[in-house]
Amino acid sequence: MRELELHKDITFFYTDGGELQQIKPVAAEAEARGYKVTISADIHEKAHIGVYCQHRCYPENADFSMIMLHDMGQGHNRWPNIWNGEPWNKFDVGILPGDGWVKRWVDSSWDPISMPVNGVYKLGWPKADIITTDSFKKEVAELKQSMNLKHPITVLYAPSWENDGKQHEFVKALEKLPVNLVLKQGPWKAGTGWVERYPHIIENIKEMNALHENYADNVYVADSEINIMHFLAFTDIIVSDESSVLFEALLFDACGVAVSDWLIPDTVPSRFADIPYDHVIKTEKVKLTETIEKLLNHLTEEKLKAKQHKENNFEHIGTSAYQIMQLVDSFVDCNIPAPQPEVEGALDQQALQALLAINNEDVRQVREQIYMEKLESLIQSTAGRKIVVWGAGGLGSKTVVFLEKCQIKTDLFVDANEQAWGTFKEGIRIEAPDALEKNNASKPFIFIGTSFSHDVIRQLAKLGFVEEEDFHNSSRWLMSL
Known part of the structure; x- marks a missing residue:
């Protein structure tokens, strides 16, 4: 534990909308506890207590630093050891959302760059805190009513990228089934770097949404600015490529289907989706109709499986921000008891210090x-x-x-x-x-x-x-x- 007198001054960093949704519940909890709270889009800004969730961070700019994930599927092409490319050893504390990520960390804990100075803690997924609130439930009910859904079962389309007519392939594959098809694109915002780097994706989204507006009475184009959690709350099946929404759907016991031959255009040439997730059903474009039909025939059973995966991936649903700030408080005030770090099966502190010293x-x-x-x-x-x-x-x-x-x-x-x-x-x-x-x-x-x-x-x-x-x-x- 470092010898540093900390006070209630905390900065939360974000670089896109998803990261902002992740840090806001913790920032609100910090403010309620009397902290001076700054929410900054400048990742290089100096901070007293700095909370980060990016691939590349600058903990050296903070007197005390905390790191958590911004994406449940983060670094999935490098699993289990994402820390090889995103080191945590310069941070004071690391936060993991649940047992699934704890296992990845334990499997990688031989690598010294996975080790924050004061340990790793299993404290949940702050972005999910809203789903237990009365206001969220009310907003979901109002949204669902406003959509006037035709069928009792809803299939949500939520890709990480819109390219090569994916959305239309989804609609054509499922439009004849007795289900609602909700089309939800991500909120691509200017100024985050993504829009500027991939302007054609914005055009693809506009083209697809224009095509499917008033397309059929069971097809609904969703407002991309609305938090996807609101749509997941009444989703039974989610279809995506490799997006982390396949994890967030578990919060509502929704079944995930990943289309393995939908291309991801973040490389040249485009690559196939990388899906190392053990909780999703993997299929190909030509088999999408058949896959969804089979899933509908066993939906109750599959939703029970999704619930089990939820319990493995998410801890402290509804109280994650509280747990995280309890930890921060324990460093600010040594009289406040801290949660226990998640070290079972990993290295003890003596072994950790020895590893941190090697070249x-x-x-x-x-x-x-x-x-x-x-x-x-x-x-x-x-x-x-x-x-x-x-x-x-x-x-x-x-x-x-x-x-x-x-x-x-x-x-x-x-x-x-x-x-x-x-x-x-x-x-x-x-x-x-x-x-x-x-x-x-x-x-x-x-x-x-x-x-x-x-x-x-x-x-x-x-x-x-x-x-x-x-x-x-x-x-x-x-x-x-």
């Missing part, structure tokens, strides 16, 4: 050792099977080296580069990916050694390969080594 080379060696142990745990799955590395570039070569250290011999490279087909690298033949289809009767075990792992995972799934049983994504580990 970058030692960190690399620790990570390498952890990955070697991971590879050794896969030996049983690979026994007697042909070993294929997908990707013949730098990451592919790195994968071969690590496999050799575990006495796993690579038999074949596959790669999308036509010019490489039939050639050799590291003494290993390179073939086209369709070689896997030809040999599907005797499934090889595949290690993914390319940065385009999203596309590869999707192709392997189509061929019936199961992650960790038939293939392993080496790239997630090796890109940090």
